[in-house]
Amino acid sequence: MSRAQLDKQPHEVAAMFDGVASKYDLTNTVLSFGQDRGWRRATRSALGLRPGDRVLDLGAGTGVSTEELARSGAYAVGLDLSLGMLLAGRRVRPDVPLLAGDALRLPFADATFDAVTISFALRNMVDTGAALRELARVTRPGGRLVVCEFSHPTNRAFRTAYLSYLMRSLPAVARAVSSNPDAYVYLAESIRAWPDQAGLSARIMESGWEKVAWRNLTGGVVALHRAVRV
Numbered sequence: 001m002s003r004a005q006l007d008k009q010p011h012e013v014a015a016m017f018d019g020v021a022s023k024y025d026l027t028n029t030v031l032s033f034g035q036d037r038g039w040r041r042a043t044r045s046a047l048g049l050r051p052g053d054r055v056l057d058l059g060a061g062t063g064v065s066t067e068e069l070a071r072s073g074a075y076a077v078g079l080d081l082s083l084g085m086l087l088a089g090r091r092v093r094p095d096v097p098l099l100a101g102d103a104l105r106l107p108f109a110d111a112t113f114d115a116v117t118i119s120f121a122l123r124n125m126v127d128t129g130a131a132l133r134e135l136a137r138v139t140r141p142g143g144r145l146v147v148c149e150f151s152h153p154t155n156r157a158f159r160t161a162y163l164s165y166l167m168r169s170l171p172a173v174a175r176a177v178s179s180n181p182d183a184y185v186y187l188a189e190s191i192r193a194w195p196d197q198a199g200l201s202a203r204i205m206e207s208g209w210e211k212v213a214w215r216n217l218t219g220g221v222v223a224l225h226r227a228v229r230v
């Protein structure tokens, strides 16, 4: 897959997720060996939410990540570009507020949220810096950001085994489970091309955020980056 194919335009990304929406939650749990639940709990905990806080879950998809945030007693709202993902979410999570919209033009006033978060979606955005700046715009000064995203395992032997799983086994498993296996070839390629923990940290710092720190989950398969709105 070429770099050009990885740089998908927003309507192409939305169409790709429309195609996997019906089995998205199940496929995630299978491909991550059930680790996804722990990653979502860790994201909620890193946000330090208090009851009544307003939190935006950007790239919420089916609302599986938004639902976890609401467990803290915060008012959690999800936003996504793919109507297919939102409709699939509406069917199984009718109580989770989910809105249609684009990360680069969020339909919220400045400083609306106490906290913002994005799980496994920043990697899909054509302009990462612009999405992070737009998240900063809708967050109050001192508000928190947590990015939960695939990253790069730190142990060399584990990294080699993981890359083999990513590039060989994952597309094969996706062929058996998913309604759109090509989307999982894109997933593997986009993870490999994504910046490492320090690289993403630098990008966040350049985009309206300070006090950036990260924590690896599952040996660095996923990293949680925390930051505070300048």
Ligand SMILES: C[S@@+](CC[C@H](N)C(=O)[O-])C[C@H]1O[C@@H](n2cnc3c(N)ncnc32)[C@H](O)[C@@H]1O
Pocket: 010, 013, 014, 017, 058, 059, 060, 061, 062, 063, 064, 065, 079, 080, 081, 082, 085, 101, 102, 103, 104, 118, 119, 120, 121, 124, 125
């Ligand atoms: C891998 S899913 C993540 C869903 C959910 N957050 C989770 O943790 O499972 C990525 C989501 O990002 C959404 N997305 C990609 N680009 C977007 C954009 N520009 N604006 C809003 N959502 C976007 C996609 O439609 C997709 O539903």
